[in-house]
Amino acid sequence: MIKTEVVIVGAGPAGLGCAALLKQMGIEDTELVVLEKGEIGQTFLQWPESMRFITPSFPSNGYHQTDLNAITPDTSPAFSIGKEHLDGKEYAQYLSMITQHYNIKVETNTCLKRVVNLADEDGFELETESMTIRCNYLIWAGGEFHTPNLSAFRGAELCKHNSEISQWNDLDKGEYLVIGGYESGVDAAYNLANTGNKVTVLDFIGNDDTNTYDPSLVLSPYTAERLANLSSRGNVELDDKFRVESVVKEDNGYTVTSSCGKVISSKFPPINCTGFDINLGPVSKLFDYQANGYPSINKFDESSKVSNLFLAGSRLYHDPTLLCFIYKFRGRFFAPCSVIGEELALDMSILRHYKKSGMILNDLDCCVEQECFC
Ligand SMILES: Cc1cc2nc3c(=O)[nH]c(=O)nc-3n(C[C@H](O)[C@H](O)[C@H](O)COP(=O)(O)OP(=O)(O)OC[C@H]3O[C@@H](n4cnc5c(N)ncnc54)[C@H](O)[C@@H]3O)c2cc1C
Incomplete structure (x- = not known):
């Protein structure tokens, strides 16, 4: 049995x-443990080799404009890796540097399996395959990459799923269907086309022009630019009125049917680029949920159901703001840390x-509410 104040998953x-x-803030080395079921930056290590960050990195920190992909004010992936659009392995390398620089204790290859919320004031008991840990504060930062969205249509x-592909080049050559025309769908189409395939992207884009520049809602400039390059080559088509209802496996391939009854066939399994589920793994039952499925949290990003259990990362939703990019959710690191810092009497001047x-x-x-006029 290990005892510590804070566990971050x-x-x-x-x-x-x-x-x-x-x-x-000065927390003692023994009072903070990070549990990681794989390696540091595991999600990024699993990205396909050709995948790049859509958010650019630039070492503008000195002007109070921290590198968009940095997770502390005094570091910059652009500076440490020397690139603007990092790949997954390079970003995982940046995260390892952070771990070393701030001397963070990370237990790798340690999957949190079970959490028991002990009676009031006693915190949590956590079980992994090899240890039991007692802690007073728990921050869930388990991400979404491990739970592909399999409920967007029948037969998903x-x-x-695009998260299962490590090299686009490994796939047999031919004609592919990509379901979903947002960031990961366009990335899939780009890479499939670049490796000699013909691609049709299926999506349903409504008529209401969202008139926004927010990259959570519209394609990022990086992706839009790549899409424009692709269109000129002619081996990618977009059907933006095809809302996929079902995928069925036939003897000689797959049949995809839209909500209006349109049918399209493919020899290969379609590539599902509809994103990820909201699944908080072993802490799922310790949260209530908002009407849109996101976890209910208070203004300190603490579960509205269980005290001292916090959420960090891309599943944070404070109506109407979804904090799904690093440059967005990093602005909330202060929320759980200031509660913990105050209760443990840490130095909050940072x-x-x-x-x-x-x-x-x-x-x-x-x-x-921010507008972007031109
Ligand atoms: C294809 C793709 C491209 C993207 N591009 C960008 C981009 O350009 N810019 C941007 O800002 N964002 C981008 N994102 C989003 C970004 O990757 C996520 O927002 C980010 O990874 C979320 O960080 P996180 O720490 O919450 O989760 P993750 O990075 O997924 O980290 C969660 C960690 O928790 C571990 N874990 C999970 N469950 C357990 C458990 N039970 N026990 C122990 N460990 C566990 C996982 O192994 C993982 O290492 C992209 C996402 C994808 C899928």
Whole structure:
């Protein structure tokens, strides 16, 4: 039985971002453990080799404009890796540097299996395959990459989810259907076309022009630019009025049917690019959920059901703001850390530096009301 104050689950940008902040507040080495079921930056290590960050990195930190993909104000992936659009392995390398620099204790290859919320004041008992841990504070930063969305249409399990592909080049050559025309769908189409395939992207894009520049809602400039390059080559088609209802496996391939009854066939399993489920693994039952399925949290990103259990990362939703990118959710590292810091009497002065560096986001209305005139 190990006893510690704080356990963070997940050594991705969210978990390590919170851990680095607590270390800068002066938490004792023995009072903070990060549990990671794979390696540091496991999600990024699983990205297809050709995948790149859509958010650019640039070492603009000195001007209070922290590198968009940095998780502390004083680091920059662009500076440490020397690239603007990092691949997954390079970002995982940046996360390893963070771990070393802030001396964060990470237990790798350690999957959290079970969590028991002990009676009031006693915190949590956590079980992994090899140990039992007692802690007073738990931050869930387990991400979404491990739970592909299999409920977007019937037969989704017959498709290949884009998160299962490690090299686009490994797939047999031919004609492919890609379901979903947002970031990962266009990335799949781009890579399939680049490796000599013909691709049809299926999506349903309504008529209401969202008139927004928010990359959570419209394609990022990086992806839009790649899409424009693809269109000129003619081996990618987009059917933006095809809402996929079902995929069925036939003797000689797959049949995809739209909600209006249109049918299209494919020899290969369609590529499912509809994203990921909201699944908080072993802490799922310790949260209530909002009407849209996102976990219910208070203004400190603490579960509205269980005290001292916090959420960090891309599943944070404060109506109407979804904090799904690193540059968005890093602005919330301060929320659980300031509660923990105050209760453990840590030195909170570092938060002034975070604020100056644009890494404290507490007025969430500001994010949606901002206009971009041209
Ligand atoms: C294809 C793709 C491209 C993207 N491009 C960008 C981009 O350009 N810019 C951007 O800002 N965002 C991008 N994102 C989103 C970004 O990857 C996520 O927002 C980010 O990974 C979320 O960070 P996280 O720390 O919450 O989760 P993750 O990075 O997924 O980290 C979670 C960690 O928790 C571990 N874990 C899970 N369950 C357990 C358990 N039970 N026990 C122990 N460990 C566990 C996992 O192994 C993982 O290492 C992209 C996402 C995808 C899929």
